[in-house]
Amino acid sequence: MINDLWYKNAVIYCLSVETFMDANGDGVGDFQGLQRRLDYLAGLGIDAIWLMPFQASPQRDDGYDVTDYYNIDPRYGTLGDFVEFTHGAKQRGIRVLIDLVVNHTSDHHPWFQQARSDPNSVYRDWYVWSGKKPANADEGMVFPGIQKTTWTYDEKARQYYFHRFYEFQPDLNTANPHVQAEILKIMGFWIQLGVSGFRMDAVPFVIAEKGADVKRLSKRYEMLRRFREFLQWRLGDSIILAEANVVPKENLKYFGEDGDRLQMMFNFHVNQALFYALASSDARPLIKAVEATRERPATAQWGIFLRNHDELDLGRLGEKQRRKVFEEFGPDKGMQLYDRGIRRRLAPMLDGDRRRLELAYSLMFSLPGTPVLRYGDEIGMGDDLSLPERNCARTPMQWSAEPHGGFTKSRRPVLPVISGGPFGFEHLNVAQQRRDPDSLLNWMERLIRMRKEVPEIGWGDCVPLNTGDDGVLALRYDWRNNSVLVVHNLHSRPVEVSFVAGVGEHGNLLIDIADGASSDADANGRHRLLLDAYGYQWFRVGGLDYLLRRREI
Ligand code: NOJ
Numbered sequence: 150m151i152n153d154l155w156y157k158n159a160v161i162y163c164l165s166v167e168t169f170m171d172a173n174g175d176g177v178g179d180f181q182g183l184q185r186r187l188d189y190l191a192g193l194g195i196d197a198i199w200l201m202p203f204q205a206s207p208q209r210d211d212g213y214d215v216t217d218y219y220n221i222d223p224r225y226g227t228l229g230d231f232v233e234f235t236h237g238a239k240q241r242g243i244r245v246l247i248d249l250v251v252n253h254t255s256d257h258h259p260w261f262q263q264a265r266s267d268p269n270s271v272y273r274d275w276y277v278w279s280g281k282k283p284a285n286a287d288e289g290m291v292f293p294g295i296q297k298t299t300w301t302y303d304e305k306a307r308q309y310y311f312h313r314f315y316e317f318q319p320d321l322n323t324a325n326p327h328v329q330a331e332i333l334k335i336m337g338f339w340i341q342l343g344v345s346g347f348r349m350d351a352v353p354f355v356i357a358e359k360g361a362d363v364k365r366l367s368k369r370y371e372m373l374r375r376f377r378e379f380l381q382w383r384l385g386d387s388i389i390l391a392e393a394n395v396v397p398k399e400n401l402k403y404f405g406e407d408g409d410r411l412q413m414m415f416n417f418h419v420n421q422a423l424f425y426a427l428a429s430s431d432a433r434p435l436i437k438a439v440e441a442t443r444e445r446p447a448t449a450q451w452g453i454f455l456r457n458h459d460e461l462d463l464g465r466l467g468e469k470q471r472r473k474v475f476e477e478f479g480p481d482k483g484m485q486l487y488d489r490g491i492r493r494r495l496a497p498m499l500d501g502d503r504r505r506l507e508l509a510y511s512l513m514f515s516l517p518g519t520p521v522l523r524y525g526d527e528i529g530m531g532d533d534l535s536l537p538e539r540n541c542a543r544t545p546m547q548w549s550a551e552p553h554g555g556f557t558k559s560r561r562p563v564l565p566v567i568s569g570g571p572f573g574f575e576h577l578n579v580a581q582q583r584r585d586p587d588s589l590l591n592w593m594e595r596l597i598r599m600r601k602e603v604p605e606i607g608w609g610d611c612v613p614l615n616t617g618d619d620g621v622l623a624l625r626y627d628w629r630n631n632s633v634l635v636v637h638n639l640h641s642r643p644v645e646v647s648f649v650a651g652v653g654e655h656g657n658l659l660i661d662i663a664d665g666a667s668s669d670a671d672a673n674g675r676h677r678l679l680l681d682a683y684g685y686q687w688f689r690v691g692g693l694d695y696l697l698r699r700r701e702i
Contacts, residue, residue, distance in 0.1 A: 153386035155244070156346075156413055156519055157450050158607030159196035160597050161390075163457065164524035165211070166203045166225045167563055168545040168556070176559035178545070180221075180230035187237050189579070193527060194597040197244040199348050199390070201458060203231075207257050209317050211458075211543065213248075213350060214255035218335045228342070235343030246390060247339055249347035251332045252355045253318040261319050265306040277311035277322050279361035289313065293487050295538070300361075311361075313354045323355055329372065333379045346380065346388035352403065352411070353393050370402045373410035388412040390452055394462060397441040408446030416451040416518055418442050421463055423455070423516070425470045427499075427509060428477035430639040432622035434470065436613045439517060439624070443611065450607065451518030455509055458523065459539055460490030483534050494542045496529040501571050504683040506589065508637060511685040514600045515624070515635040517611045527593040528582050531572025533565060540564060549580040599662055599687060605633040616646040621680065623648055625690070632690040634659065638680035647677045652690050659688040 170182030180203075190198065202212030205220045212222070221231055238245050254261055264272040279300060286300035291314050300309040301316040311320045321328050336347065349355070356368045373389075380387045390413040393403055397418055403411050422438035425431070442451065461478075463471045478484075478498040479491030486492040499505040506529060514520045525546055532541045545566045549555035554566040554574030566574050582588035600606070609628030616623050620639040623646075625632055632652045638644055650657055650670065657670040663686070670676050680686070 154448060155196065155386060156388050156390075157448075158601070158604045159244075159519050160194065160514075160600060161197045161199050161246070161452065161519060161521040162190060162193070162195040162524065163199040163201065163521060164546075165201040165458070165543065167201075167212070168543060169524060170546065170548070171557035171559065171562070174558040175224070176557050176561045177224045177563045178556070179224070180226040180234045184230070184234050184237050187234075187241055187243070191241040191243060193594055194601065195243065195522070197246055197345065198238060199246040199521070200248065202248045202250055207255055207317075209255070210315060211539075213250050213314075214253075214257075214318050215250055216255045216258045218251075218331075219338055232342055239343060244345035245343065246346045246348055246388070247344050248350055249332075249336065249389075250350040251321060251335065252323070252351040253312060253314060253320045256317045256319055265303050265310075268306075271327070274325055275322055275328050276319050277359045278306065278308040279311070280308055281361070282309055283361040291487075293489075295487070309361075311359055313351070320354070320359055322359060323372070324358065324369070329375070332376070336376070336380055337383055340380070340383050340387060345384070345386065346390065346412075348390045348392065349376075349411070350392055352391040353395055368402070370405075370410065373403065374405060377405075377410055377412070391415070393417075394465070396465070400442060400445065404445050404449040406446070408448040412448065413450045413452050413519070415457075415521070416442055416453055416516075417462065418465060419451070419516060419518075420454060420461075421466050421474075423509075423512060424461060424463070424474050424478065425466060426512075426622070426639055427505070428474045429470075430620040430641070432637075432639055433619055435622065439611060439613065443517070451516075452521045453513055453516045453518040454521040454523070455513050456493075456495045456523060456526070456542065457521075458543055460486040460492045462490045464489040486538060492532070492539055492541050493534070494530060494532040495526060497531045497572065501529060501531075502683075503589065504681075507592065508639070508683040508685055510593065510596060511635070511687075512622075512637055514596055515603075515606055515637075515687065517606065517626075519607060520600065522593075527590050528577060528579055529572075529589045530577065531567050531570075533567055536564065547574040547578040549578050550575050554578055555580070595663075603633050603662070603687070604628070605631055606635075609633070612651075614648045614651065616648045618644055618646050620644070621646045625650065625652070627652070633662075634688040634690050635685070636678060636680065636688075637685045638683060640682065642682050643680060643684070645677060645679045647675050649674050650676055650690050656691055659690055662687040662689060 167178045169178045170186050171178050172181035203225050204215045205217035205222050206212045206215050235245050260272045263270040264276050286298050289299050290296040302309050312318050356372050358367050389411045391411045394417040419438045422435040426435040534541050544564050545556035547554035553562050582590035605626040605628040609626035612625045614623040623636045625634045660667045
């Protein structure tokens with residue numbers, strides 16, 4: 150049962166209420182502040198907002214440790230403010246997705262408190278216990294170097310409890326039908342309050358078998374179908390976007406062979422190859438990753454991203470490739486995290502080089518899938534490596550040159566706003582970039598408009614073309630008799646390449662979507678293209694008559 154496939158071609162913008170805009174001056178972002186910025190987001194042209202966790206929480210993992218799934222953290226406002234916000238977003242045609250963190254709760258959650266205090270409590274079996282310390286307690290940590298174990302002894306329960314993440318995030322026993330029913334209830338609740346779906350946290354762990362005797366991580370994929378079915382019964386066009394960093398051969402298990410499980414997944418495979426391509430000027434592993442993740446049901450879609458709120462996880466690259474990315478983008482120990490990733494924002498990784506930033510975002514917006522942009526990236530925000538772990542890339546939005554970047558009137562923002570240096574709010578902020586027609590912000594707005602005019606990317610078949618240069622990536626998308634070609638030069642020098650665009654049916658003219666310039670193939674059907682250093686171009690492909698009819702030129 151599918152009503153609308155809006156997510157096949159959308160631009161998603163991820164933000165944290167806490168650090169976006171503070172309206173009441175207490176130093177913490179809130180829903181009223183976010184509400185005031187809705188016109189800014191509508192102007193940018195995004196289709197959906199993904200809100201990071203905002204439910205009641207002791208905030209030991211930035212809200213990924215929930216104490217009440219049916220309420221919001223009072224620092225951000227009230228449920229009333231939330232509904233005002235979803236209504237305001239709806240008025241502007243913007244959908245809202247929210248984080249759904251149900252692999253675990255906070256250890257302060259009343260369910261866990263009752264479970265540990267009373268062996269006869271119905272909540273005891275909502276968590277995963279063991280009388281003895283399991284043999285594998287020192288394995289499977291998600292935050293190596295910081296997290297010591299996956300089983301912690303609880304004095305009150307006199308048992309060990311399982312936690313895939315930090316010890317204050319006890320795993321829910323998702324095999325328990327009551328827990329499953331509660332997950333559906335949580336989804337149903339937020340759907341009623343106006344959201345269009347969920348970014349589901351840690352999906353492979355949600356569906357994994359959990360327990361002291363579990364040797365192999367077997368998964369209950371069937372659960373995913375039940376989540377989807379329930380959602381669609383309640384609201385036909387609502388979706389689940391899965392955080393699932395898995396190998397390509399598992400993808401279909403998450404999407405469902407017939408597209409009957411989750412609608413979207415983040416493409417971690419392409420993400421890592423993309424960073425390798427940017428670091429090495431070698432597009433071959435990226436093409437491989439695009440091909441390895443090509444197969445998906447027609448109604449399923451990838452979320453394509455560059456950086457998110459976590460570290461850039463390079464765990465799936467080969468050793469040599471990983472070393473190359475570290476060398477280029479995170480050479481110092483302080484830039485790295487959990488032995489597998491880089492914790493910086495994109496702009497500082499690329500030395501704030503506008504050409505490289507445009508190249509990276511042009512790629513992100515033109516790889517097969519739906520682009521997911523992180524707040525602040527549209528103005529090229531930096532990071533603060535003096536902050537612990539992933540907080541360095543979670544600093545408040547830089548709105549203006551006013552104190553604290555116009556984020557808050559309080560003297561103590563929840564996290565310090567980046568000040569001084571090339572990424573300081575004093576000169577890197579929204580107000581300044583709005584006034585400058587050449588700013589990254591205005592460029593991003595144009596890129597978003599262009600992406601929305603090219604639905605072929607979300608819907609079409611993607612064919613890599615041979616350019617004869619491993620550092621030049623050319624992808625053609627074919628959909629409903631239309632073809633679009635995107636070309637990216639990963640080299641730091643200009644290059645000339647030649648290729649066969651290879652559509653033929655309507656002719657072989659290339660029309661640059663940005664400036665309308667056209668070029669035809671030579672007598673052998675080959676195009677020659679001169680690309681600037683880190684240059685990129687998006688084309689429509691076809692014959693003159695055909696493109697005129699479509700009003701493309
Ligand atoms: C993945 C989230 O992206 C991350 O920020 C969080 O720490 C873990 N899941 C645990 O919820």
